[in-house]
Amino acid sequence: MLAALAAAFLFQRREGSPESGYVAVREVAGKPGRYETMLSVVGTDARLEAVARNKSHARRMFQQAVEQMRMVELRMSTYREESEVSRLNATGSQHPVELSEHTLRVLREAVEMSKLTGGAFDVTYAPLRTLWRRAQQEDRLPGADAIEEVLAAVGHTKLVFEESRVGFAVPGMEVDLGGLAKGYAVDLATEALQAAGAEAGFVDVGGDLRFFGLPAPGQRWRVAVRSPPGVQEPFALSVPACAVTTSGDYARWFQVGDRRLSHIVDPRTGW
Template sequence: MGSRCDIRVVADDGEAARLIAAPAIAEVRRIENKYTRYRSDSIISRINAAAGLSVVECDDETAALLAYADRLHAASRGLFDITSGVLRKVWDFRNSRLPRSGALNELLPLVGWNKVVRGNARVFLPMRGMELDFGGFGKEYAVDQAAAVLAEMGVEHGYVNLGGDMRFLGPRADGAAWSIGIQDPRAMANTVASLPISRGALATSGDYERFIEVKGRRYCHVLDPRTGMPVSYWRSVSVVAPLALTAGSCTTIAMLMEQDGLDFLDRCGMGYLAIDQQGHIFRRTP
């Protein structure tokens, strides 16, 4: 998943805990292998390789995720677009370089979920060079699936944490809620708040995860699919929801909607903690 991941469960000893966690870890690895763009045999890589050439058959799980992506696209007024991952090709977040002149304009014609042809468990990208990328919700989906595996095993105390996207199966063994710190996006060793959570999910998106600074301006990895440029209104948005998939999707949409992000979260009834570029904190209890 490209990040630190951990599973915490209550057990008699370390070996028992490892045995409990093993099936959930295997489920995370299954999902990563299936949907990563770093493996040529993944379903995502096969769909992308067939762009402009042929239709690709999808299994039920993939079809359901594509349908979810369609709902997110509609709910976000087109801002959550899983074809926009192709824009990463011109953003160099490792070497602090901005896209060369004209590079974004060359890629923007390849962005557009409305161009994707779907139906009867099939998907077709009509233009060569188009890509799908599940990076916007794949990790959160894996969190929920791993938690479901643990729940089926009878786990009632613990959580799954994949790179800060978390799903809680129940409180600590003594019944107390887990206290989860929200990182200060400008002082990484500090927290700005602690949230007590026993069940449900928490996800955060921000401009501090992957970014570059050029001439004093910060450019983060959350890109507006209409322009190819990074959003800039929020330092971070954390959302509490029943599912990690929902929480993670809503944080990203709020980031993409910029000044309208909190109105979106309010309409959805989500609990959140958001920090704008001036450092002002906004909260809503679910």
């Protein structure tokens, strides 16, 4: 893993910085005609691979895809103070905030996901995220009263939509589009690659993957899945053109006192 990260760092240093607008490209080892680029976007690592006529063609395709991912990051990242989501979180309980078509689309899709899952998925869970981060820092579990207080500011039904503006019905609300924004960025990047002429390839943003075309005639894409503790046998998926994503408490977790907890919190209970 360290060797791979070092290689990616040296690759970006040698070719240029994607953050500055320049897309670093190299041919995939052992795969003539296939090119890749790596970068950091929406708070995680990303890798794009596609079939192209030459390196210049690949760079043009990747540039268009990266622009789409950067656009999602600029609008929806909670790590950027100037993003639309950050502005909504800062002032949404005071007045509705004007949002772009992209952010509105993802928010409306989030509400539908909340309805379909009976509230198990809810982008307004963000106050719970803050509560559990504080619990981790203080190494102390939150009490029932603290959880109940935070839950009063959670719930997709408390989002107020007014045409192209969105606000919060109660104070203390926040949204976090992390559960959808990565996938949306992957979709837009994939569509950009295909529109630019790529016949096959994939987009991987922090483990959210989408494949298009085939890796070779008659072949399927192979996706290795990290095995949980105690499982020795490796596991891999063999898939056609599709999207694949996984999440597990053995990959991302935290500890408070002697309790080992998942990073996935149920917004209905606070746990």
